[in-house]
Amino acid sequence: MKSIVIYSSLTGNTKEVAEAITSVLPVGTSCVSMKELPTDLSSYDLVFAGFWVDKGTANKEARDVLGTLHNPHIALFATAGVPPQMAHAKESLVNAANCLPDGVDPVGTFICQGKVDPKVIEMMYKMFPKGHSHGQSADRDARHKQAAVHPNEEDFKAAQEFAKDIIIRLS
Ligand SMILES: Cc1cc2nc3c(=O)[nH]c(=O)nc-3n(C[C@H](O)[C@H](O)[C@H](O)COP(=O)(O)O)c2cc1C
Incomplete structure (x- = not known):
C-alpha cells in the first residue's frame, strides 16, 4: 500500500504528530507540508492528512487540500487547543471530514491537544x-x-497506534 503523510502546521504541533506517524510507516514514506505538496497525489492508496483546528474545523490551507483528495483511503489527524474528549474536538473532526470530496469518508480520525x-x-x-x-x-x-x-510522548504513541491500526485494517 503506497502511503504519504501530508500536514498543515502553523506552530509545529501538527508537524510533530505527522513525523511520529511517518516513523511507523514503511521506510521511505514521505512526510510533506501542504505548502510543498507534489502536484499529483493520485498515485497514493492512503493519505494521512493532518491539520490544526481553527474555529472548529480544519485550518484554511488544509481545507483547500482536503477538498482535492480523491484517493482510495484518507485518514485524518489533527491537533487542537482543547482535549480530545471535548465535544468541540470531535465536532472539529466531523467538520474537517465534511471538507473531503462528496462521498469520501475518512478511514480513521485522530486528534490530540496542542499548545x-x-x-x-x-x-x-x-x-x-x-x-x-x-x-x-x-x-x-x-x-x-x-x-x-502537548503534543507529548503519549500523544505521539497514540497517533502511531492509530496509523498502525489503519495499515493493519487495510492490508
Ligand atoms: C487562529 C487560531 C485559531 C484556533 N482555533 C481553535 C479552535 O477553534 N479550537 C481549538 O481547539 N483550538 C484552536 N486553536 C489552537 C490550535 O488548533 C492548536 O494550538 C494547534 O495545536 C496548533 O497546531 P500547529 O502547531 O500545528 O499550528 C487555534 C489556534 C489559532 C492560532
Missing part, C-alpha cells in the same frame, strides 16, 4: 471581554496550561 501560541492567547483575551465564551476565565486558563505540554 496554543501565547501570542494568540493574549490576542484573544484582549479581543474578548471576561465573561464572553472566548474571553479569559479560570477554565480557559486551565485548558491553556494543560495544552502547553
Whole structure:
C-alpha cells in the first residue's frame, strides 16, 4: 500500500504528530507540508492528512487540500487547543471530514491537544471581554496550561497506534 503523510502546521504541533506517524510507516514514506505538496497525489492508496483546528474545523490551507483528495483511503489527524474528549474536538473532526470530496469518508480520525501560541492567547483575551465564551476565565486558563505540554510522548504513541491500526485494517 503506497502511503504519504501530508500536514498543515502553523506552530509545529501538527508537524510533530505527522513525523511520529511517518516513523511507523514503511521506510521511505514521505512526510510533506501542504505548502510543498507534489502536484499529483493520485498515485497514493492512503493519505494521512493532518491539520490544526481553527474555529472548529480544519485550518484554511488544509481545507483547500482536503477538498482535492480523491484517493482510495484518507485518514485524518489533527491537533487542537482543547482535549480530545471535548465535544468541540470531535465536532472539529466531523467538520474537517465534511471538507473531503462528496462521498469520501475518512478511514480513521485522530486528534490530540496542542499548545496554543501565547501570542494568540493574549490576542484573544484582549479581543474578548471576561465573561464572553472566548474571553479569559479560570477554565480557559486551565485548558491553556494543560495544552502547553502537548503534543507529548503519549500523544505521539497514540497517533502511531492509530496509523498502525489503519495499515493493519487495510492490508
Ligand atoms: C487562529 C487560531 C485559531 C484556533 N482555533 C481553535 C479552535 O477553534 N479550537 C481549538 O481547539 N483550538 C484552536 N486553536 C489552537 C490550535 O488548533 C492548536 O494550538 C494547534 O495545536 C496548533 O497546531 P500547529 O502547531 O500545528 O499550528 C487555534 C489556534 C489559532 C492560532
